[in-house]
Amino acid sequence: MKAQEMQFLDIVGRPNVQFSVPAFQRVYSWTARECEDLIADVMHAGATDNAHFVGTFLYSTPDNSPDKISKLQVIDGQQRITTLTLMLMAFVEYLKTQGDAQAQRAQQLTKRFLLCDNGAQPKLLLTSIDEDMLAYLLGVQSEPEDIATRLVENLDLFRNKMLQPDFDENTFWRGCNLLQIIAIELTSEDSPQEVFESLNSKGKRLAIEDLVRNTILLGTSNKTGDEALALYENYWLPLEDKIADTKDITMEDVLCAWLAFHHEDVYLDSKSEVFPLFKADLTSKFNGDYKRLLVDLAAYADKLASSEQWRRNQLSEMDRWLQGKPKNIISERKMFGD
Incomplete structure (x- = not known):
């Protein structure tokens, strides 16, 4: 650098x-x-x-x-x-x-x-x-x-x-x-991704979806630019279009609800912990496989879009989760250690 x-x-x-x-x-x-x-x-x-x-x-x-x-x-x-x-x-x-x-x-x-x-x-x-x-x-x-x-x-x-x-x-x-x-x-x-995150950790905070998108796509661009562009065009853009066509939901809602769905037993102190949890999942649950993560996220978004009742239930649970009130709460220390 x-x-x-x-x-x-x-x-x-x-x-x-x-x-x-x-x-x-x-x-x-x-x-x-x-x-x-x-x-x-x-x-x-x-x-x-x-x-x-x-x-x-x-x-x-x-x-x-x-x-x-x-x-x-x-x-x-x-x-x-x-x-x-x-x-x-x-x-x-x-x-x-x-x-x-x-x-x-x-x-x-x-x-x-x-x-x-x-x-x-x-x-x-x-x-x-x-x-x-x-x-x-x-x-x-x-x-x-x-x-x-x-x-x-x-x-x-x-x-x-x-x-x-x-x-x-x-x-x-x-x-x-x-x-x-x-x-x-x-x-x-x-690593463009690591430098980007470091620079944006101070000052005006980026939206969660911006951090997630750049983690996936800047991380992939370390391999080939074509791979990053293919992920963007074939998975991320269709996901954005799906969410744009769905009533009363945003990309941030989908990302948070998706994480809440996978982590009902994790206690969050604030919304600032959503992105670190996403990064942990990228490594532990998806082994750094950006495509597999996007496929899983897209399947969840499809289900949100197709069922209004399930969507309402998921967003309600997401709100509780973001406030530190999920079901079956266990301590953060117990989940992640000191």
């Missing part, structure tokens, strides 16, 4: 590099409030000439990167790099309205930060419907049928900020150059 403090723009602006968010990562989800905070931090940094730290950026380089364009897989930091990309897109649009000299500058920024391969491909490849939407907003693809509204809304937010009379382009650009990150490049010996 190689870690260094550097400017965010230096990472994003690397020549002949394309950033790829793995297909199994969650879609872009930053809210307007988070975008407001980011551009306010940029303007403050530019006005005070003080660097602003925006967190860590974790990435790995696939062994089979093409010679022409090196693809860096984004393990952690996709929300920040996506938001920065949207902010730069809005700034490029702003510059194009400021005369010929600034329009030329806009072309230079586009070439460095937004597009690669002579303008034929986006610098950033996102997941699911976000990928097509970002490519459309960058002008390299026709409008997709499915609209990724969060991308559109946040781009409009930045556009509107730059239309305000008090917007100062020099302050903004100075602030962008003062955004600092800790860039962590993983080598082939590093």
Whole structure:
């Protein structure tokens, strides 16, 4: 693992590099409030000439990167790099309205930060419907049928900020150059899953389903990227679709209810113990077989979806289990030792 403090723009602006968010990562989800905070931090940094730290950026380089364009897989930091990309897109649009000299500058920024391969491909490849939407907003693809509204809304937010009379382009650009990150490049010996969990154990907690999904799919990607993608497309995505079509249930409900079903005699002190219990099951019950675990989880979800009465009973038991009130309680110490 190689870690260094550097400017965010230096990472994003690397020549002949394309950033790829793995297909199994969650879609872009930053809210307007988070975008407001980011551009306010940029303007403050530019006005005070003080660097602003925006967190860590974790990435790995696939062994089979093409010679022409090196693809860096984004393990952690996709929300920040996506938001920065949207902010730069809005700034490029702003510059194009400021005369010929600034329009030329806009072309230079586009070439460095937004597009690669002579303008034929986006610098950033996102997941699911976000990928097509970002490519459309960058002008390299026709409008997709499915609209990724969060991308559109946040781009409009930045556009509107730059239309305000008090917007100062020099302050903004100075602030962008003062955004600092800790860039962590993983080598082939590093485990993306373990590093990802360590980084996300502090600060804003990830949802249980995010931790579970990344444990399964980042863990599998240590073997081959194709195996991880196959698990995602053949098992995880159908599971999400099944749950989305089932009334009054979420992925977190299914994961917690599934664990409660297998562990009626385990006492939990808090919801924070759900994920460690899942990891213990992955090793002890499924011997690290991610596919077998997903098959078992999918079968349980099918039963939840097919019987409303059984679903209500299971969710009721899950609620009791999460509150430390399952049936036949025995102590945690007795189950797991000191």
